[in-house]
Amino acid sequence: MRALREVLRDWEAVIGLEIHTELTSLETKMFCGCRISHDDEPNTNVCPVCLGLPGALPVPNEKAIEYIVMAGLATNCDVMKRSMFYRKHYFYPDMAKNFQTTQGPVAFVMHGHLDLEVSGEGADERPDGTITKAADGSYVLPVKILRIHMEEDAAKMVHVGGAEGRIGGARESLIDYNRCGTPLIELVTEPDLRTPEEARLFMEKLRQVFLALGISDCSLERGSMRCDGNVSLRRRGSSEMGTKTEMKNINSFKALHDALAYEICRQAEVLEGGGRVLQETRHWEPSRRKTVVMRVKERNDDYRFFPDPDLMPFDLSDEFVERCRRRLPELPDARRDRYVATWGLRCREAELLAADPQAASLFEDVMGVAEPAEAQVVANVMVNLVPSYGSLGVGQIAGIARLLAADDITFVQAREVLDALDGTDDDPEEVVEALGMRQSAxxxxxxxxxxxxxxxxxxxxxxxxxxxxxxxxxxxxxxxxxxxxxxxxxxxxxxxxxxx
Amino acid sequence: MPQDPPLTNEDVAALADYARIALTEGELDEMRAYLNEAMALLDPILSYDLSDVEPTFHPVGGVCNVARDDVVVAGLSLEEALASAGGGVGRYFRVPAIMGDGGAS
Amino acid sequence: MTVSLDALSARQIAAGVAAGSFSATEVARAALDAIGHREDDVQAFVQVTEELAYDAAARIDARRAAGEPLPPLAGVPVAFKDNMNLVGTRTTCASHMLAGYESVYTATCVRRMLDAGAIPLGKLNMDEFAFGSTTDSSAFHPTNNPWDLARVPGGSSGGSAAAVSAGEVTISLGSDTGGSIRQPASLCGVVGMKPTYGMVSRYGVVAFGSSLDQVGPFGRRVEDVALAMNALVAGGRDPHDATSQSCEQDFLVHLDDGVEGCVVGVIPALLEADGVTSEVRMALREAARKLEGAGARIVEVDLPNMASAIAAYYVLGPCEAFSNLARFDGVRYGYREDGCSTLAGQSALSRAHGFGAEAKRRQLLGAHLLSSELYERYYLSAQKVRTLITADYRHAFEVVDAILMPTSPTVAWEHGTISDPAQLYLADVFTISNNIAGNCGISVPVCLGADSGLPIGAQLQGPAFGDARLLTIARALERACDQAGVVAPACAGRGGELS
CATH class of the missing domain: 1.10.10.410 (Arc Repressor Mutant, subunit A)
Known part of the structure; x- marks a missing residue:
């Protein structure tokens, strides 16, 4: 197969993402009062509702609706009038009712966008001339969001008797309904992305926004954030849409990039060989560094959607939406811009700090005691040194920065000082004295x-x-x-x- | 309004397969006859021009935004949960081989 | 002197228990005695809960002994349609699918009856999963009409109607999706009420058509039904049912206000419809005259789209039923075909052998109608026709307080004489539009048929949340027809005496 950058000179990749995020910050499931937990013993957070027992009825979690509205506002979406829950039917035991409660044509929030700043090596994936780039090669890509809708997560299944716990060849499957009914928001982008790097950056940025909102732990490893990517190719200059393939349940940023890159190159090879891309669902296997077919979609599945008669429509009031808006925290982009404007930080450190709510909060606490002129040094310490240590106090970080700014110690020495400080209440100045580090002529x-x-x-x-x-x-x-x-x-x- | 073409045994078999209800050959014939008779009963629906009519998905309308607080409520014990699932294994519900089922995920 | 439970209203039983004339335990024993003497003939029950009955009675007696005030239904014998969950019982929906299914939680409607002091005598037979109007589709056994054991009690809540008609219990609960309370009430000569949609919680009641189902009471007196309604709405809306509304009120306050100044609508064309027997026609005309005699004004109204209600119902009902019954696949509960090597095989055989014929028919019809090619043509259109039917009622209720019409075109028929499902569907013509609109309705026995000698009920339909007014008009009709408190003659007096 040809290399990605080469392929992308001849072909335009059209990429759309569907990103599922469990609202893990909630106490309870979407339609019942069962606790949300990733770690409890199997089938202990279940009730008549999430087990789909005869006669049980769903009642929506209001806070989950607040969270999806916040997610929508943070991604510039409109809050829709008359949104409804629908039933999506498919016989599969990870859904206790054999239908999933999700939303119909009108989701809670729709028609938003998120701007991506693409720079550095990643920007090189996009051929020059397909977008206006700045002098340093970076560019800004507005990515449209079609909708964010609310649904319930499925149960976890363990497949036994087959190879590596895979479903194919398994003799039987075991089901744990603890996860069943966990509130899940699904964001669907328009197919505005053109490179694997853009897709990766979009997901990373969305994760930062959701982390800032505090609606989810957004853990890719634990599966609280999952991504499906679909991609099709067309000749440069063509406006026709090619046949797309879909990649399911990608669970890391790298896998998202690599799976899309592989799939683009694979499709190009098929098309250049005179073949036809089949509409199919594929699975990324990181160990083999390739995508493999899960199943071919001959026709679209018929889920027999209809509005859920057990759940009333939603017509969210202006007051409700305003209450959600007032709860929005400062988002990463705004925070980064403020750090640059207030303390003159370099963009890189400002962005890294702003992206992580805990780091940002710690940084601002340190700046409460440090000299404004030392801000960049504080940022350097926070970005390069602090993450390796378990517990450093605000005063200690400020102290280290002060010593560095005054040239009393070097960066290499700073690590030694932090080693000595970690887990203590000691004063950095005193540690430097004790270690005999203070630089003298x-x-x-x-x-x-x-x-x-x-x-x-x-x-x-x-x-x-x-x-x-x-x-x-x-x-x-x-x-x-x-x-x-x-x-x-x-x-x-x-x-x-x-x-x- | 034009009539829908009557269902064939093949249509009914596909429907039964989707709805996970095994039918014998004889049942297939009976079911086809029933479904075609029932569909004919629905004709009055097709005689309306409903282009300007809003659907009523929820009767006794006007109620919106019904939700509950995000508060934990005690659910079932493991024993209660598994009590009626005869095929359970330890702490789990159990199903035989799935492959070939083609679920949505 | 001995008193028979047959003769006592719910209010008299509760008053007797409160006054110490007899204990709740004595009432429970008498009810079990009546059941013991009459059940072989009627077969209304799928499960008699002797232990639960004595436990509940003992709790009432202990409360009285402790000097506590007693709740309004203290000691009143009740039983529940077997689609209502109650911990300590099986909830079978009269289906092989759930033959051994033990409830792990209790339905709100059942809980509220028990909280009001009622004594649970058992679970009542029904058409399988409530699909039907004869109770003959029960997977276990048919139920016999207490007025003539060769005849059906109606359905789907046939057991609930028969148990009350036979004097086995004072009050029962049923559910009504297209007439399943009112029609068996009419055929068994008892009062049966379908409250406004949203008035009574559906939580814990196995769903058939979620936008149509409503729980309601049976009694031999309108007053007993009103008392049961008080219990069902006590405590306001149920937080476990998003479609339930807060309707707490006392239905007894205005029950005996009479119909002076009331306007009752009639639709003359309905009485001329195909299949309405002359005795039913006569009974309904007489009922109108009696209401007029009691002070009501009778006016003609029209529900122009009522004729399409059956078609709309046989779209909406099966679609919702297909969806609601998808969960019965043998994995978590219910009938499971063992020895299958694949899940698809296990599900398909479990459902094939667990469900009866009508349950399968309705699900496949629903699955067909919901397919994406047909969705707009049928499902969406039916929901729009629902809008038109609802508007018809709204216009009618701007002029009238209630509409009087037959409940069933005929009296009870003999077991097995109508077997074509589509023909049975047409018998629901008078009850279905009420479920489509979500309004309240009640069937009140007005007389015995001039030809058959079997009970005939008249149906009154009222506007959404006009339930209290509807009960007042029903009470006036009951008084005018002198039908209150009748136990089916073949059963009356057999056991059930309070010693």
Whole structure:
């Protein structure tokens, strides 16, 4: 198969995503009062409703509806009038009623968009000329969201008697209904994405938005966020839609990218060989790094949808929507822009901090005690150092940043200090003293003298006008001090001696 | 209004397969006869021009936004949950091989 | 002096228990005695719950002994259609599918009757999964009409009507999707009420047509039905049923207000319809005259789209039934065909052998109508016809307080004489439109047929949430016809005495 970038020069990939997110922050399921839990013993969070016992009736969880409205507002969707629940019928034991309660043509929220900033290497996947790129190659892609609707999750099944717990060849399957009925929101994008990287970034960005909203733990590993991707190819310049294939239940960002990349290349090979892409559902197998057919869709399944007579329609009031709007936290993009505007952070660190609600909150606490001028250093510490440590106090992080900003310690030394601080209440200043790290002219002078003593050639070169050689000498000093010296101080001492 | 073509045994077999109800050959004939007779009973529905009429999905209309608070309510014990599932295994419900079933997920 | 339960109204039983004239345990024993003497003939029950009855009676007696005030139905014998869950009983829907199914929770309507002090005597026979109007489709046994054991009690709540008619219990609950309370009430000579949709919780009642089903009471007196309605709406809307509404009220307050100044509508053309027997026609004309004699004004009204109600019903009912019955696949509960190697095989055989013929017919009809090619043509159109029928009623109820019409075109017929399902469907012509619109309706016995000597009921239909007014008019009709409290003659006096 040809490489992705090569394929994408000849073919345009049309990609749409369906992203399912369990509202794990809720206490109870969508239509009953059973607790939501990933970890409990099988079939212990069940009741007549989620087991589909004869006579049981569903009653919607109001907070789940608040959450989906918040998700819609955060992605620029309209809140719809007269939204209804529908029944979607298919005989499969992971749905206790043999139908899934989901939504019909009118979802709770519809017609939104999310803007993607694509930069760096990922931007290179998109051939130049198909979108206006900035001087650095980056570009902004508005991705339209068709709808976000509410539905209930299915039970978990364990397939036994076959290979690797797979369904094919299994002798029997065991069912745990704990997950059955967990509120699930499904976001469907328009097919606006054109590269695997754009798809990956969209899902990553959506995850950041949902994390900021606090509606889900958004864990891909645990399956609380799952993605189906569909992709079709068409010749560059053509506006016709090709036959699409669908990839189900992709459970990591990398897998999303790699599965789409593989599928684009595979389809290109089929089409270039004169073949026809079949409408089918495929499964990404990370170990084999390829997609395999799950089943061919000969015709669209007939789910016999109709409005659920047990659930009343929803006509959300303006007050309800306003209440949801007031609950919206600052979203990652706005937060990033504020960090850049308020503290002059570089975009990269601002974005990384803003994307993670906990990191952002910690950063803002630290900035409450740190000097505004030290903000970038604080951000560097937060992004590069803090994530490796379990528990560091606000004061400790601010202290480390202050020491770094004042050139009292180096980044390498900062790690040592953090090792000593982790899990204690100690003051960084005192730890630096105790470890004898504070940089002093005396201690560094010894290193400088040693280096100058064995680098006579470079000293001569300097004196004959080659000023650049100082950099080499600073490097030698750093090496001699095993990274513990401050390069600025070394530079200063070297110049004093060379000029003196 | 044009009539729908009558159902054939093949149609009824496909329907029964979808609805997971096994029918014998004899039952298939009876069911086809019944369904075609029942469909004929529905003709009055087709005689209306309903283009300007809104559907009433929920009788005694006007009630909207019925929901409950997000509060945990005690459910069933494991024993109660599995009590009527004769084929249970340990803590699980059990079904025989699924492959070939083609569920939606 | 001995008193027979046959002679006592629910209010008299509760008053007697409260006054200490007899204990709740004595009432339970007398009811079980009546059942013991009459059940062989009638076969209204699928399960008699002697232990639950004595336990509940003992609790009432203990409360009285402790000097506590007693609830309004204290000691009143009741029984429930077997599609209502009650912990400690099987809930079978008279189907092999659920033959051994033990309830793990209790339906709200059952709970409320028990909270009001009623004594649960058992679970009552029905057409399988409530599909039918004879009770002959019960997978276990037919139920016999207490007025003539060779005849059907009607259905689907045939057991509920027969048990009350036979004097086995004072009050029973049934469910009505297209006439399943009112029609058997008419055929068995008792009062049966289908309240407004949303008035009584459906939680715990095995669903047939979710937008049509409504639970309601049977009694031998309108007053008993009103008392049961008080219990069913007590506590307001049920948080477990999103379609239930808050309707708490006392239906007794205005029960005996009479019909002076009331306007009652009649639809003369209905009486001329095919299949309406002359004795039914005469009975209904006489009922109108008696209401007029009691002070009501009789006016003609029209429900122009009523003729399409059966067609709409046989779209909506089967579609909802297909969906509601999809869950019965033998995996979590219910009949399971063992030894199948695949799930599809197990489900298809479990459903083939667990369901009876009519249940299969309705599900396949529903599955067919819901297919995406037919959905708009039938299902969506039927929901639009529902809009038209609802509007017809709204216009009529701007002029009248209630509409009087037959409940059933005929009196009870003999077992096995009507077997064509489509012909049976047409017998629901007078009751179905009421379920389509969600209004309230009640069948009141007005006389014995001039030709058959069998009970004939008149149906009164009222507007949504006009249930209290409807009961008042029904009470006036009952008084004018002098039919209150009648136990079927073949059963009356056999057992059931309070010693």
């Amino acid at each position: 005396d201690s560094l002078s010894l290193v400088v003298d040693e280096v100058l003593g064995r680098c006579e050639d470079q000293v001569r070169q300097y004196r004959s006008g080659n000023r650049k050689v100082v950099g080499y000498l600073v490097g030698q000093c750093m090496k001699a001090s095993a990274g513990a010296g401050n390069p600025k101080l070394f530079n200063q001492l070297l110049l004093e001696r060379l000029e003196g």
